Amino acid sequence: MEVYFKDILKERKFHFFYQPIYDLNTWGIFAFESLLRVSDHPKLNIEQLFSNARLNQTLYELDTAAIEGAVETFPFMLFTEQHLFINLFPSTLLDPRFEYFLYQLMMKYPEAQRNIVFELNESAKEQASWAAPELAKRIQWLNQSGIRIAIDDVGAGSATLKQIIEYKPKYIKLDRYFAKNLASSKERQQIVQLLTNYNVDDTTLILEGIEDEKDLATACALNVPFAQGYLLGKPQPILQYKTQYQFHNSIYTYL
Structure with missing residues (x-):
C-alpha cells in the first residue's frame, strides 16, 4: 500500500472535483472549493493519503502538487468573478520552498492570483505549525501578495x-x-448569528454542511452571507459546472 501511495504522487494519479459555495443574497455561485480525488481509486480516503505522505516526509510535495493541479484545471477565464478555495497545510506555508513555488505558479497562471483563497487545514497533526511564530508573518505575506x-x-x-x-x-x-x-437548535443559531455579525477586518462567514432545506432557510433568516453543502451543490468535475454556467449565460444573453 505504501508503494501505491508513493506512485500516486510520482505519477500524479489524481484529479479534482469542485464544490460550489453560494452567495445566499444573490443565489449565485460565489466560489468553488477544489477537492482532491485519486483517479484509479475514487473512494480512497484522502486523509489517509495525506497521512501517509506525512509519514514519508512528502507532505509538502503532495500538498503543492494538489495546489498546482487545482489551479491548472480550473477555468479562470470563464469563472472570472468566482474565487477558488484550495486547501493548504500550515506546514506547507511555513516551508521555505513555498514562496518560490507560489511565485512560479502565479507566473504560469497570472489570472489565478486575485481569485485564489487558501483554506488553512485544521488537522490536529498541524498543531506545531499553527503555534509557530512565523505563521502570522507568512499569512501577512500572502495577504500582501493579494491572496486571501x-x-x-x-x-x-x-x-x-x-x-x-x-x-x-x-x-x-x-x-x-x-x-x-440548525433550524431546531437555538444554541447553534446563536453561534451562527455571532459569527455572522463578526466583521472585524471584513472577515466573512461561510457555513459548511448545508444538507436540509429547513436549515438553509434558517441560515438565510440569520443573514448568513455564504454557504456550502450537498443541498446547494455536490462536488463534481468542473466540466459539469462549466456546461451549466455557459448554458445559463446563453439563456440570459438571449433574453
Whole structure:
C-alpha cells in the first residue's frame, strides 16, 4: 500500500472535483472549493493519503502538487468573478520552498492570483505549525501578495476563535456541525448569528454542511452571507459546472 501511495504522487494519479459555495443574497455561485480525488481509486480516503505522505516526509510535495493541479484545471477565464478555495497545510506555508513555488505558479497562471483563497487545514497533526511564530508573518505575506486566506472547520479540530483573532482571515468556514439541525437548535443559531455579525477586518462567514432545506432557510433568516453543502451543490468535475454556467449565460444573453 505504501508503494501505491508513493506512485500516486510520482505519477500524479489524481484529479479534482469542485464544490460550489453560494452567495445566499444573490443565489449565485460565489466560489468553488477544489477537492482532491485519486483517479484509479475514487473512494480512497484522502486523509489517509495525506497521512501517509506525512509519514514519508512528502507532505509538502503532495500538498503543492494538489495546489498546482487545482489551479491548472480550473477555468479562470470563464469563472472570472468566482474565487477558488484550495486547501493548504500550515506546514506547507511555513516551508521555505513555498514562496518560490507560489511565485512560479502565479507566473504560469497570472489570472489565478486575485481569485485564489487558501483554506488553512485544521488537522490536529498541524498543531506545531499553527503555534509557530512565523505563521502570522507568512499569512501577512500572502495577504500582501493579494491572496486571501480562510480558516477551515472553525468550531472543530484545531481551528479556534484565537486563530481568527490572531490571523485575521478573510473567511471563516464554520464546521458542518453547526449547520446540522440548525433550524431546531437555538444554541447553534446563536453561534451562527455571532459569527455572522463578526466583521472585524471584513472577515466573512461561510457555513459548511448545508444538507436540509429547513436549515438553509434558517441560515438565510440569520443573514448568513455564504454557504456550502450537498443541498446547494455536490462536488463534481468542473466540466459539469462549466456546461451549466455557459448554458445559463446563453439563456440570459438571449433574453
